[in-house]
Amino acid sequence: MNVTRGNIMEEKKVRIHLEKHYWPDEIRARRKRNLGRILALVGLVLTFVFGWVVGSTFATGEPVEETTDFAKLEAIYQIMSEDWYFGKDVLELQTKLIDDAINGMVDGGGDIHTSYLTSEEAKQFNDSLNMGFVGIGVQYYDSNGTYIIERVFRGSPAERAGVLPGDIIFKVNGAEVTGIGSDELAAKVKGENGSIVEIDFLREGVTVSKKITRAPINNTAYGEMIDAETALLEIYTFGDTTGNEVMDILDDFETKGAKRLILDLRDNGGGYLSTLETIGSFFVEKGGILIQQEFINGTTDTSKSSGFVTVDWEKIVILVNGNTASASEVLVAALDENLGEKVTVVGTLTYGKGTVQTQRPFSDQSILKYTIAQWLTPSGKKIDGIGITPDVVVELPAIMENGFEPLEEGETIAPDSVHVAIVSLQEALSFLGYDVDRQDGYYSPKSVEEFKKYQATYGTTVDGVLTQEWISRLHADVARVWHEEMDTRDTQMAKAVELIHE
Incomplete structure (x- = not known):
């Protein structure tokens, strides 16, 4: 070469991003955050009106003098940081006020690919692109606090240790991790180069323990x-x-x-x-x-x-x-x-x-990632x-295309119901070889019957009631079967092999 x-x-010479898009759950989280800000603003307006009606409830402060928009912003920041009563309960109040103000400006543009990232978020973002960290080399999915291995990177410590897609991360160094935050789990799994982490995985209901030597991951x-x-x-x-x-x-x-x-x-x-x-x-x-x-x-x-x-x-x-x-x-x-x-x-x-982003770093290692152009072919x-x-x-089996719809903690779906999570159940059961009669979200008697057969394979309660625990088990089994039978299940790769030899 x-x-x-x-x-x-x-x-x-430049560090411009055609950056990784936001996943649907990230978009939903962002919309939820924006809605929270809107509701907070509405709450402030209603409070002002209520205070005007029953003025004796509120003390009237001196008018704030400002000559520019930035002076107004600075004045509000000073009031909130020094005089706001509930500020005493907020950790690192000044930092939070500034970060929230910046996020308000950035989010107000409506561009989901433009965002302000704190120093920690910036590091995570760039690590996700570069895969530049010391760990075990897996990609996992957060199924409402249950962490399921979806990909084991080739040549990684995890592959050498025998970790498989579909394994559920149960314990790290003896501590159960179900329900902890994703960032907390990542911190437990990552560590010094050459150090050993002991992880207990659940594989088809059986605990499998692995001692894995951490190494730099750049795959x-x-x-x-x-x-x-x-x-x-x-x-x-x-x-x-x-x-x-x-x-x-x-x-x-x-x-x-x-x-x-x-x-x-x-x-x-x-x-x-x-x-x-x-x-x-x-x-x-x-x-x-x-x-x-x-x-x-x-x-x-x-x-x-x-x-x-x-x-x-x-x-x-x-x-x-x-x-x-x-x-x-x-x-x-x-x-x-x-x-x-x-x-x-x-x-x-x-x-x-079709947009291009760049990064503007600041002295505290935070960054503004913003759109600078639209790209053309x-x-x-x-x-x-x-x-x-x-x-x-060429489409893959429906569950591989659509993924799993999680349930809220404590939420259950009983027979004769209609729910989007039932679509995931029906698609997963079909993928695993069960004879479901439909995949439209109606929890039909036949769907219940086939799900009970699946429940029975775990030797546990057979009641046909769908919970998040069962969704996690289905997800793990689908990932495992996909990995084991990829040669026949991956219809897209099979078509590519066929076409490449024509």
Whole structure:
């Protein structure tokens, strides 16, 4: 390959994000937070009116003099930090007031990809892109306080220890973790390089204990030859190290004589623009357009390939789904429009995130992450809110596409009910081989009968009542079966293999 690691890193002069999109639960949380602010504002208005009617309840303060909007903001901050009665009960009141004021300004724009992040949140955000931390190398799902392993990264300490998708994290170093916060769990699992963490997992109702040696986790890509001339490249995110990881993988493919490539970008939510430009240059000849950016003043900036191509691929099949977003979508469009008939896109409609973010850091390590541009494909198409439709649409089993709907703590769903969580139950039971008669959310007698059969496999109460505990068990079993039977269950990958050999 005609490029060194140094060449790649020297070209990364900016830190602009085609960043990972917000997941639906994050969007709901943000909407809930905004609603809380609206209700708080309404409450203040009502309090003012009530105080005016029964004025004896309130003391009248001196008018606040201000000459500019910022002076007003500063005056309100001073009043709240010094004179607000309940301020005595708020930890780090001044910091909270400032952070909430900033969040109010940022959220007021209505852009879910623009946000203010505290120093801790900023570190978590960048770690999620770079996967730059010391831990065990798993991705887990929070099912209302039950933590289910969904992915074990290849070559990670967890994989070496025998951790499997579907395992439920039960105890860490002897302490039960069910119900604790996700951040608290992550803090328990992470630690010093070379240190050992003992984790008890629940696997099909049986406790499995593992002693795992922590190590740096930088697995953002994986590659392997699936036959003599066909290679598989999985890219999980576009982080700081991804360009070099992909370069090493492609060098290995070249050495082994690969001619065809399956590029798996499913569930890749994006990352750094500079990384996208590096990886795009591994596939597109020098000068080919990778991405166009349209800025607030109407100008357009074009990024072109540096031409680091080593393998002249005969055919490339790209796998995508609804979580393929941002930088991943840019790469799909760049390869599709530059390489033409060599490329076939397989899967389901992508997310449709067509904006670019950058970071402004502050002295306390907090950052403002905000949208600076909308991106266009090489031919000038916009995909924001639209997504990319695959050439060949292939859907996975419904539960793998839709996921699980959680229940509130203590909530139960009885037979002859209608609930969105029953859709998850029916889809999961169908995936696991049970003979459900419908998947529309009505808890029919047949659905109850099949669920009772599932309950009986755990040797516990068989009552047909759906709870969050049972949803977590179903989720774990679906993840386990998916992992064990992926060769036959992953219809998208099967289609990619079929097309790559046509």
